[in-house]
Amino acid sequence: MARLCRSFRKTLIQQLHNNHQQQQLLPSVHSAGKTSTNPQFRRTYVSEMRKSAFEGNILRLLRNEIQYELERSPVNQPMETFGSFILDDRSGxxxxxxxxxxxxxxxxKIEVTMFDGAVPAPKSGGVVGGGTDEDMHLHITFIVNISKGVGGDVLEIMCSAWPDSIEINRLFVRASDNTVAQPYAGPEFKELDDELQDCLYEFLESRGVNDDLAIVLHEYMKNKDRTEFIRWMETVKSFIEKK
Incomplete structure (x- = not known):
């Protein structure tokens, strides 16, 4: 998606540049078949023409991009549940x-970002892939909050969701008012004993936070990424069309 956005912006900039060059070559302005001798009229007329062409190019590019995204693959209806989890997704x-x-x-409670990073995907034989979208593993950050009773401390576990696996990055205990329960927040997860790390993964897995969840989140975020992109383009298009 980032590649598509960059391509869209590049095309838009090129179109605006070409439009500017064409306007530099405009002949003298005519009105009702007669050349206007009023400099203010010429400036206003040329300015309106440039504005109309400028907005026309933007609208054309937006419509083309929206049509491409809709035809490329259908936008799926967002799911409302996954396993025992209830999902809350708010537009925008x-x-x-x-x-x-x-x-x-x-x-x-789990809070999940949209895609917020990527790393090269390993090829067969351990060779690292190139820089195309197909050669990258997209990254999602999610935070698991586990509480017991009202007003008690909260166990917060910061994780990564890769295309087919989860990874624990850090965990600490904080108070219910979002302050750290104690000054020492604990070590990095990878510094813990290997057996303790395995037990913490099992602790999450028993609560439904597992590799299957990572797969679902990636599929869901791909759909949300497209949905939000199309919604954004529709909003921009409606604003420019408004008289």
Whole structure:
């Protein structure tokens, strides 16, 4: 998607540049078959022509890009649940939220970003891929908050979702008012004992935070990324069309 946006912007800039060059070559302005001798009239007329051509180019590019995105593949209806999680997705936001109950007293809330990074995907034999979209592994950040009872401390676990796996980056305990419960927030996750790391992954997996969730999040965010991009272009188009 980032590649498509860059291509769209590049095309738009080129069109505006070409339009500016063409306007430099405009002949003397005619009105009703007669050449106007009023400099102010000529300036106003040329300015209006430039504005109309400028906006026309933007609208054409937006319509073409919207049509391309809609024809490339259908935009799926967002799901409302995944397993035991209830999903909350609000239009125009960069986040989605998941929540569920676990056991008798645990409340689990997960906040998930849209794609916020990428790394080269390894090829067969351990060779790192190139820089095209197909050669990149997109990254999603998500934060798991686990609380027990109202007003108690919250276990916060910061994670990464790769295309087919999750990765724990850090965890700490904070107070319910979002302040850190204690000054020492703990070490980086990879500094922990290997067996403890495995147990913490099992702790999350038993609560539905696992590799299957990573796969679902990537599919969901691909759809949301396109949906938000199309919505943004429609909004810009409607604004420019407004008289």
């Amino acid at each position: 936001e960069q986040w989605i939220r998941l929540k569920r109950k676990f056991g008798e007293d645990e409340d689990i």
